[in-house]
Amino acid sequence: MTNPFENPEGLYHVLMNEEGQYSLWPAFVTVPAGWTVIRERESRQACIDYIQGEWTDMRPRSLIVHQGSAIEA
Template sequence: MTNPFEDQESTYLVLMNEEGQYSIWPADIDVPPGWSIVFTENTRESCIEYIYSHWTDLKPHSLRK
């Protein structure tokens, strides 16, 4: 069995939680509670590029105030 988060042939989503933290997520697995889709189904590489270009401040929202 392969790790679903590292399968280069699968498609993925980019999720974000209320704290502004991002995650790559396999497109064929239900999105967990507390997370929203911010980048729709795409290649793993494209999702990782999206995260790198959008998650520029790693501090959670609650620590930025």
């Protein structure tokens, strides 16, 4: 059996959590708690392209907020 996260022929979702972090997720696997589907049932490459275009700051949202308030202080 191949790894379902690396199947180039599979369909995937793009997930996001409350920290603004993204995940590539096989469409047939139950979405874990704390994650929301933001793009549904696309090719693996389309999902990867979307994530690469959108997730330009790898820091969790809470760290961005914390660092922003530290700069203002």
